[in-house]
Amino acid sequence: MPDKLYQECREAIAQGRTILQDLEQCGVEHLIVAEESELPPCPVVETEGVTAPLRGVECRAETLNDIEAELRECQGCSLCQQRNRLVFGVGNPDAPLVLVGEAPGREEDKQGIPFVGEAGHLLDRILFAMKLSREQVYICNVVKCRPPGNRDPHVDEISACEQFLKRQLAAIRPRLIVTLGRFAAQTLLRSDEPMGRLRGHWSEYQGIPLMPTYHPAYLLRTPSGKRDVWEDMKQVVHRLHETE
Numbered sequence: 001m002p003d004k005l006y007q008e009c010r011e012a013i014a015q016g017r018t019i020l021q022d023l024e025q026c027g028v029e030h031l032i033v034a035e036e037s038e039l040p041p042c043p044v045v046e047t048e049g050v051t052a053p054l055r056g057v058e059c060r061a062e063t064l065n066d067i068e069a070e071l072r073e074c075q076g077c078s079l080c081q082q083r084n085r086l087v088f089g090v091g092n093p094d095a096p097l098v099l100v101g102e103a104p105g106r107e108e109d110k111q112g113i114p115f116v117g118e119a120g121h122l123l124d125r126i127l128f129a130m131k132l133s134r135e136q137v138y139i140c141n142v143v144k145c146r147p148p149g150n151r152d153p154h155v156d157e158i159s160a161c162e163q164f165l166k167r168q169l170a171a172i173r174p175r176l177i178v179t180l181g182r183f184a185a186q187t188l189l190r191s192d193e194p195m196g197r198l199r200g201h202w203s204e205y206q207g208i209p210l211m212p213t214y215h216p217a218y219l220l221r222t223p224s225g226k227r228d229v230w231e232d233m234k235q236v237v238h239r240l241h242e243t244e
Contacts, residue, residue: 041066050207051166064093067167071144076160079145079153085112089140089168096240097132098174099123100165101215102183103143105150114139119216123180126216126229130237138172140165142187152183162187169206175243177208178236181215200232202239211236 041062068088074080087104090113107117115123127133143153143161153161169177179185182195188205189212191198198212213232214225 051163051170062167062171064089064168064171067164067171071164074144074160074164077145077154077157079143079147079157082148083145084109087112087114087141087144087146089114089138091134091138092136093138093172095136095138095172096175096243097137097178097236098169098172098176099137099139099178099180100184100188101139101141101180103141103150103153104146106146109146114141115216118220122216122219126233129230130233138168138174140168142184158187166206169208174208176236176239177205177210178233179210179212181218184215185212199228200235202235209239 040059042059068086071088072086083104085104085108087108101114104114105117105119108114114120123139124134127137142165143157144164145161147153147157177188179188182198185195185198186192188210189198189203195212195214199214201212203210203212211232213229214222219225219229
């Protein structure tokens with residue numbers, strides 16, 4: 001052990017002994033140490049545009065379960081009044097890759113699971129081609145409740161819900177994000193560029209590298225777009241391997 005580190009350890013032990021002696025003199029016979037699970041989740045703050053847990057306070061890391069429990073009580077916009085099921089997200093809570101779509105559709109609203117139906121099956125096949133599965137990644141949407149008629153979410157709905165997406169990302173800490181479709185890409189990148197210009201180019205969201213690509217539902221209508229999506233996903237796979 002280096003001399004400097006050894007000396008710092010000696011000083012820390014001496015300080016701890018002094019504190020314990022002072023407590024003993026005050027009549028304290030036992031110390032109760034809280035289990036990590038008993039501590040409250042750390043407050044989440046936004047600093048320089050990035051959402052992350054507040055440091056320097058006695059707390060535990062916020063989990064996806066914490067966020068979902070809070071979101072179930074959310075009354076932040078009118079969508080909560082019409083939903084059948086909250087569609088929070090599914091997958092690996094420690095996923096290296098998070099895929100973000102727009103908002104739940106009819107089937108998602110019924111089942112409470114993002115990307116089901118034909119578009120979901122196609123997404124599963126794309127993941128399989130990447131040698132990944134739903135259990136290895138995390139899949140969610142910008143907005144967690146279905147907009148009526150599957151319309152694009154409104155600005156107030158995005159404002160109410162995006163904070164939860166940021167907290168999901170802070171809890172998961174993925175290495176990469178893939179946005180699926182125009183709406184998700186334009187929302188996270190604060191851009192009005194068309195998907196044809198956004199896709200295939202790396203950007204960032206919350207300090208995390210982000211690759212925009214087409215939505216699986218678009219590919220069902222326009223099969224010719226599958227080649228572009230595969231080119232995008234090859235970049236994602238390559239970068240995942242680089243960051244292992």
